[in-house]
Amino acid sequence: MPDLSGKAAIVTGCASGIGAATVRRLAADGAQVLGTDLDAERGAALCAEVGAVFAVQDVSDRAAWPAIVGQAVAAFGRLDILVNNAGMVSGAGIGDLDDDAMFAAWDQVLAVNLTGTMAGCRAAIAAMRENPGVPKGAIVNIASTTAIAPLPTDVGYSASKGAVRVLSKSVASWCAQHQLNIRCNTVIPGATMTGILEAAEQHTPGLIAAVAKTSPLNRLADPSETAAAIAFLASDECPFMTGAEMLVDGGALSIHPGF
Numbered sequence: 738m739p740d741l742s743g744k745a746a747i748v749t750g751c752a753s754g755i756g757a758a759t760v761r762r763l764a765a766d767g768a769q770v771l772g773t774d775l776d777a778e779r780g781a782a783l784c785a786e787v788g789a790v791f792a793v794q795d796v797s798d799r800a801a802w803p804a805i806v807g808q809a810v811a812a813f814g815r816l817d818i819l820v821n822n823a824g825m826v827s828g829a830g831i832g833d834l835d836d837d838a839m840f841a842a843w844d845q846v847l848a849v850n851l852t853g854t855m856a857g858c859r860a861a862i863a864a865m866r867e868n869p870g871v872p873k874g875a876i877v878n879i880a881s882t883t884a885i886a887p888l889p890t891d892v893g894y895s896a897s898k899g900a901v902r903v904l905s906k907s908v909a910s911w912c913a914q915h916q917l918n919i920r921c922n923t924v925i926p927g928a929t930m931t932g933i934l935e936a937a938e939q940h941t942p943g944l945i946a947a948v949a950k951t952s953p954l955n956r957l958a959d960p961s962e963t964a965a966a967i968a969f970l971a972s973d974e975c976p977f978m979t980g981a982e983m984l985v986d987g988g989a990l991s992i993h994p995g996f
């Protein structure tokens with residue numbers, strides 16, 4: 738297990754699924770964690786259980802990001818890790834809705850999944866470059882296999898996750914060029930048994946059974962399996978990894994589609 742003792746982390750979307758598993762994992766590895774979520778009840782309960790601090794946050798509210806980062810720095814004295822995990826689906830293909838509904842869904846999913854991630858990177862970098870001693874940090878952004886093999890049933894989700902991949906590389910290279918010692922990497926989960934998959938199933942009945950079969954392992958991931966990859970990228974175990982992508986998809990994108 739990576740040693741995260743002495744490190745301070747923010748994990749967004751901590752109330753459920755991969756975010757909850759990541760708070761558990763980073764705390765178990767020794768980090769001090771601020772978990773954030775829209776869902777105050779479940780987020781606060783999860784954080785209390787593992788000794789983490791909780792804050793209510795809508796990640797798409799970009800003006801609120803500096804205060805969230807400030808809360809972590811006030812509590813822990815520094816910020817070493819940001820996991821931009823909060824996300825949502827929109828549940829609409831390109832021709833599925835009338836204009837008003839389509840653009841409302843598109844604007845919302847991009848605001849949360851893409852602008853929220855970008856605003857988080859920006860606020861975290863400002864704090865990480867002021868860390869006591871030397872500037873240092875690790876950002877882990879969560880994309881999706883739909884960033885590579887998009888869902889026809891969700892154009893906004895797929896497009897937002899595709900953009901997160903490129904965002905991470907741009908952030909990584911900017912930090913490297915400015916010699917900030919701040920790495921930025923992307924985890925690309927495959928089908929994982931969480932709330933978002935249940936929401937997607939409501940829009941597209943049969944989706945869970947279909948995506949479970951896409952992995953040659955023939956199962957869904959447990960959120961803890963994704964959290965393990967996030968903890969590795971957040972740790973000092975991989976100082977030469979930045980702008981990189983880690984697939985946690987059970988081999989789903991590694992097999993010929995005919996098999």
Ligand SMILES: NC(=O)c1ccc[n+]([C@@H]2O[C@H](COP(=O)([O-])OP(=O)(O)OC[C@H]3O[C@@H](n4cnc5c(N)ncnc54)[C@H](O)[C@@H]3O)[C@@H](O)[C@H]2O)c1
Nearest residue numbers: 750752753754755775795796823824881928929931932933
């Ligand atoms: N579950 C999967 O199969 C899967 C696959 C690929 C990628 N992902 C990605 O993993 C990440 C975590 O999703 P999950 O699967 O754990 O789903 P989840 O629905 O269980 O958890 C998402 C969490 O994000 C929170 N959230 C949503 N909008 C928010 C906002 N505006 N501000 C703050 N919090 C907000 C929700 O309240 C929830 O607690 C997402 O970015 C998702 O796109 C999931």
